[in-house]
Amino acid sequence: MRAQDSATGYGTIAVGGGTETAPGTATAPAPTAGTTQATGTAQAPTAGTTPTDGTALAAGTAPGMGPTPNRATPAPAPYAPQHAPKTPVRRDTLLASLGVVAFSLTFPSTAWGLESFGPWSLVALRSTLAALIAGCFLLAARAPVPERRHWAGLAVVAGGVVVGFPLLTTLALQTSTTSHAAVVVGLLPLTTAVLGALRTGERPSRTFWVAALAGAAVVIGFTVQQSGGALTSGDLYLFGALLVCAAGYTEGGRLARVMPGWQVIGWALMLCLPFAVAGSAVALPLEPVHLTAHGVLGLVWVAAGSTFFGLYVWYKGMAGIGVPRASQLQLAQPLLTLAWSVLLLGEEVSAAAPLAAVAVLVCIAATQRTGRRRAPRPLPAGETGPVRS
Numbered sequence: 001m002r003a004q005d006s007a008t009g010y011g012t013i014a015v016g017g018g019t020e021t022a023p024g025t026a027t028a029p030a031p032t033a034g035t036t037q038a039t040g041t042a043q044a045p046t047a048g049t050t051p052t053d054g055t056a057l058a059a060g061t062a063p064g065m066g067p068t069p070n071r072a073t074p075a076p077a078p079y080a081p082q083h084a085p086k087t088p089v090r091r092d093t094l095l096a097s098l099g100v101v102a103f104s105l106t107f108p109s110t111a112w113g114l115e116s117f118g119p120w121s122l123v124a125l126r127s128t129l130a131a132l133i134a135g136c137f138l139l140a141a142r143a144p145v146p147e148r149r150h151w152a153g154l155a156v157v158a159g160g161v162v163v164g165f166p167l168l169t170t171l172a173l174q175t176s177t178t179s180h181a182a183v184v185v186g187l188l189p190l191t192t193a194v195l196g197a198l199r200t201g202e203r204p205s206r207t208f209w210v211a212a213l214a215g216a217a218v219v220i221g222f223t224v225q226q227s228g229g230a231l232t233s234g235d236l237y238l239f240g241a242l243l244v245c246a247a248g249y250t251e252g253g254r255l256a257r258v259m260p261g262w263q264v265i266g267w268a269l270m271l272c273l274p275f276a277v278a279g280s281a282v283a284l285p286l287e288p289v290h291l292t293a294h295g296v297l298g299l300v301w302v303a304a305g306s307t308f309f310g311l312y313v314w315y316k317g318m319a320g321i322g323v324p325r326a327s328q329l330q331l332a333q334p335l336l337t338l339a340w341s342v343l344l345l346g347e348e349v350s351a352a353a354p355l356a357a358v359a360v361l362v363c364i365a366a367t368q369r370t371g372r373r374r375a376p377r378p379l380p381a382g383e384t385g386p387v388r389s
Helices: 086-104 106-113 119-141 148-172 178-185 188-200 206-226 233-255 261-286 293-321 323-345 352-371
Strands: 010-015 018-023
Touching (some): 086 293, 106 119, 106 178, 106 323, 119 148, 119 261, 119 293, 178 352, 188 206, 188 233, 188 323, 323 352
């Protein structure tokens, strides 16, 4: 029986004591037992065949079985590893970088917003406006409602980055300058890395913990030196903001592996909407309101820019490039905030502030380099890898 494929030659195979003709891989016939290949030529074995006592089995034919009648068995295509294109990586890196720039403007915008609103009113209005914007985007995209098992994580995101961090930093900025707050909050990537290690069960190296403690010592020393030898209430608010925001980032990064990153902050904002509306209704009559251009612009930015747009592009970029790479981009945030505080608010930055910021960046960079070598804990059953929006 003859089966024709892309080759033109035919070889001889043993089938039930007789012979059948099978396609070969070259024009020359395959040598049989007792024959010698012509000098100067070489016979390549047939792909997918195994020689047995001078005979060959047809490709795709098991020993002791005859070939399938009138059916050619194509050789499997060779495996070619698929490499991810560079364009999406660059796009996601740009998105996460835009998020960092938006975050760096949060403290100056909050300082402007406090010119018109009280701290509780500002936070409540900020969350309300951001949630309304997020709701419009979720409706336009017809985003599915998250599964029940994800709502606990979304509540952590909401409590950390939607309510906790804005409220605590707003209270801190009533007594602290934006440059001072920027250096303290510069420890946020490190705090996120520590909580992330605890959350995922990783065991960071000794170098990681040495750098983490060194960075913490720099920040505590700076805050004590700036406050005249003791921690102020503003510093306590800032340290609390570090913890709750790091928890929100950690949980948001975990959720960004199983759902589109921008939907993480969108649904977290929607979860806070009823409380934000109630808070606005209570706080606005109790706190004075003096509308100014700076105050309104500051409110609009912290709502649309920092809370929604910043976290929108941040989580969307994080879903593409991963939490470790995104965290490294955030290392530039303290220095950017220091620059904004001088340009927009006219603050005078002490010589210790940039030195402390650079020292913190060095410590955080060391933790990122050692921490990202650890493999994350596998996802729970039923969850998949990163989901791109």
